[in-house]
Amino acid sequence: MGTEPQFQSLPVVTLDGHSGSGKSTLAQRLAERLGWSYLDSGAWYRALTWAVLEVKGDTRDSQVVLNTLSSIRIESNPKGQVLVNGQLLGNELRTAIIDHHVSNVADHVIVREALNQRMRQMLEEPGVQGLVADGRDAGTVIFPDAGLMVFVEVPLEVRAQRRFEQNQRKGIDSNLSDVTAALANRDARDAARGDAAPQITKRSRLLDNSNQTVEEAIGCLLEWTAKNRLVR
Numbered sequence: 001m002g003t004e005p006q007f008q009s010l011p012v013v014t015l016d017g018h019s020g021s022g023k024s025t026l027a028q029r030l031a032e033r034l035g036w037s038y039l040d041s042g043a044w045y046r047a048l049t050w051a052v053l054e055v056k057g058d059t060r061d062s063q064v065v066l067n068t069l070s071s072i073r074i075e076s077n078p079k080g081q082v083l084v085n086g087q088l089l090g091n092e093l094r095t096a097i098i099d100h101h102v103s104n105v106a107d108h109v110i111v112r113e114a115l116n117q118r119m120r121q122m123l124e125e126p127g128v129q130g131l132v133a134d135g136r137d138a139g140t141v142i143f144p145d146a147g148l149m150v151f152v153e154v155p156l157e158v159r160a161q162r163r164f165e166q167n168q169r170k171g172i173d174s175n176l177s178d179v180t181a182a183l184a185n186r187d188a189r190d191a192a193r194g195d196a197a198p199q200i201t202k203r204s205r206l207l208d209n210s211n212q213t214v215e216e217a218i219g220c221l222l223e224w225t226a227k228n229r230l231v232r
C-alpha cells in the first residue's frame, strides 16, 4: 500500500489509439488550447530507446534498458518535446533505427512500470495546470483515473493512406501496400502487449477521426472536457 501516486488532484485527459491515428496532433493541440502540459508517451519510449542505443546497449535486454532509464533524466517541455539530460530530441527520435528498436523497449513489462512512474511525476511539476497524454495505454494503465479517456479510432486503410500522403509531401519514397503492411505489423506488435495494448474500455469515449478535420476533432474533445467538468 502507499506505492500508487496520487495524481487525481489535477485534471488529466488521455488519448489512446493505434499508430498513425493522429492522436498526437490532437493531444498536442488540445493541451495548447487548454493551457495544460502535453505528454507524448510514445516519444518517451523513443527517447529511452535513443539513450540505450547511445550507450550501445541491447534493447532486447530489459536490465540494460532499465539501467539506462535509471541513469538518465527524461522530461517533456510544455510543447511535449522530450529532453534527455537536458538535450532536446526531435528528428533523432523518428529514424528507422529507433522505429526498429522501440518495440523491443516497449515489450519489457518491468521497463514500462518504471517509465510509467516517471510519466506520472509530470503532474507534480510546478506550474502544471493539467495534462493531456497520448499513447497506447495512457488511459488504461498510466492514468487510469483520468477525468476523460478517449480512444481515437481510424481504420487501417485510412491511416495508411494518410501516412503515404505524408511521405509524399516530405519527399519520402514509399508505396501504399508497404506502408499498410508496416502499420499492420506495428498494430500486431502493440496488440501483443497484454494490458498495455491499445484498448477501448467502458470509460473510453470513441473519437472517429476518419472524416474529421483537426479543428472538428478538437471541438469535440473540448466539449467532452467541459462536460466532464475538467475545466471551469
Ligand code: DC
Pocket: 019, 041, 042, 043, 045, 046, 102, 103, 106, 134, 135, 136, 137, 138, 190, 196
Ligand atoms: O506512438 P509512437 O509510434 O511514437 O510509439 C513508439 C513506440 O512506443 C511504439 O512501439 C508503441 C510504444 N508505445 C507504448 O508501448 N505505449 C505507449 N503508451 C506509447 C507508445
